[in-house]
Amino acid sequence: MIQPFVHPYVPNTAPESRQAMLDAVGAESVEEFYADVPADLRLARPLDLPEPLVAEQDLVRHVGGLLRRNRAVEPGRLFLGAGTYQHAVPAVVDEVINRSEFLTAYAGEPYEDHGRFQALFQYQSLMGELLNQDVVNVPTYDGYQAAATSLAMAGRITGRRTVLLVSDAHPDKLSKVRDFIAPSIDLVLVPTLDGVADVSTATGMLDETVAAIWVETPSYTGALETALAELSRAAHAVGAIVIVGTDPIGLGVLTPPADLGADIVHGDIQSLGLHPWFGGAHAGFIAVHDDPRFVMEMPSRLFGLASTDVPGEYGFGDVAYDRTSFALREEGKEWVGTAAALWGIAAGVYLALMGPQGMAELGETVLSRTAYAARVLTALPGVVLADGAAHFREFVLDVTDAPLTAPALVAAGRASGFEPGLALDDGRLLVCVTEQNTQNDIDDLAAVLGAALAEAASAQQPAQNQEQNA
Template structure:
């Protein structure tokens, strides 16, 4: 055949069509498209796929067998965190987000609206109250995207390209932010001092080209930044913005960053009523003050009260639609990307069910459980805390003077039905406690670690 038959759905599998595509984009081969992906992350050889499954029953059996290999946090005592947290999810959350008018196939976009806009407006309002900010977006894809977007906003607002990170941030978050902004912004990382920002080093790094001072609190290791007001002042004195990445879970008890000078607050909402689910449902929030300079730089959607054609009648709809890439397309300041509207509704239901009193009690409980865990783990012979900062939910424990490495200790405790935490560089372990981890659970962890270390 002179003209190869093109598959109606996968046209790039036909060799001639594939060559035509490569020629059009100026690539020698398909490998050029994957140049940024390290070879260590690529699949070598063929995929390990099963033989063809000829019936739905066989497929269900195969998939169930794979899923049954997983051990959930209901089956094992878990102290895993590092970005995905085992907080309690009230049953009402799952009930509401399982309703057909909310549970949709893609990005929470129904063909008809049966209250979704209002539900997201309520979510935004409660998040604004929790964070003491005026404007909160409809959730972005995840907290990493929200952080990268917040920093990009700072670059556009200030006309500068420098980012100074003064906290220990999740390495995955730093990697994602770097990928997002590397073509138009420069990231400088200042090592922490005793878990929190090194003020002297930060002051030296913040300069005339700094667009944002990026503060992560709690840090990747759970440390709460107690010098936030001073860092925000250093940013403002240099003409930069204070961008604070955070988790909103404890702001019923903690002073929100807006109160100590944050210009933009961002992060993930997984802790607000969303299960862990093999990495968690993710949703990113960006919060700003009621200032057009900031609001009009937000690329993601905002829902608010709007008047209709009928005098005195109001509804819920998009606010400042013409600033988004939906309206501007390729001329937009930034592409919105996939929204996580369903998780915004989940977080809204969670916040409504908890209320101000519930969120305050939760924040106090998390602080108390974390302090107790730090005390008990520090009392284990051979273990030391990595720093003396105030921590929320997570603690880094140093095994340098222990009889086992942190990796070996994880293996030993895992054999006893306990997931003790995430191994960190430097022979350390990141231990996470939530309100679902009791004082007795913490005692069990400390006692088991003591026994395992004595055995070796």
């Protein structure tokens, strides 16, 4: 008789434990829990995992071997962005968030706070100043969730279903948003024009059924939207809300979306003092003006100043706690987790260190190096910009007429120790430039890609000559 497998790390794999849990919920088998998952998305085979390692030192050795398979790239040679960015992280940020009183993702109700509520309040205040908004939430899981929640808020506030997306958005973000809002919001994608919103088409689609217009600036391709004020006026004229997704790293030099008519601003704080660890430490923010219609639809936690019974003393606690899923439970507007509060403290430390002048200098540096990289790389044979928009940090190279495809250029860069960017398809390469990429780094990348293109062109020439002779 074959004995059932009981994992040494997971006690609930014991047959009696599994059966007790099934009986408690009235299920015949575990398969019932996955009935809604399409068959083509199921693995249908055991996971490729090693046998359980009983000794701790064996497990440490195994995990260490996995980690050694990762290849590190020098920050200056990394031109890969697409949602996770290699910005400089001051050492004091890591020092603060590794303190024992902060080192948890939880933002809930500890009996001993140790200043965590105050630290998050300071983060909210600094973000509010940067965004020029009054109210900023304790971080959500990531920027994708913040985007989806912003759209859901617009639907609840207006009582309408349609949201118009007028920018190029990250495809992974779109996937997350669609899943999140599917029951209540219809998302309509309006094609862009030369990298930015097609204002004429977008405004022509606005009517009393539209809940919101959604703008991403910078967009997935790094394009900066120049018509936000015009789009805002048109949206507000029909009672629609303006939702803007942005990266706060550029707001030391770029105009805050709120100043151009945005009602809800959302994004990710990964750029603010968070490392791109294996895909990034991500956390989302949502910001609104001090308007109860908007504030009371925010499902996230908010921390504010609270007076005490002792004159002159104050503390930090929840604001309008009764609107959250923590208070309302199954009656909540949407569920909110607490798995990113630590990153809010990290971003707060980063912003406090940088200050307004530091953020302005950083933004100017990134803008100038983005423009320089675009100019140098488009000097290569067959390489042009994919659009004519102004760009911050990222831009797309069109290599359709170049002797190498975008994936081939990525491979050539990697062979020389560079990550040249993300190949969107055979003809387009998304390149990212941060303050970590110096002018010399950009010149070195151009030299590497230029040499690869020249070699490919030379290899193609004999073949073309043979065709002509034939």
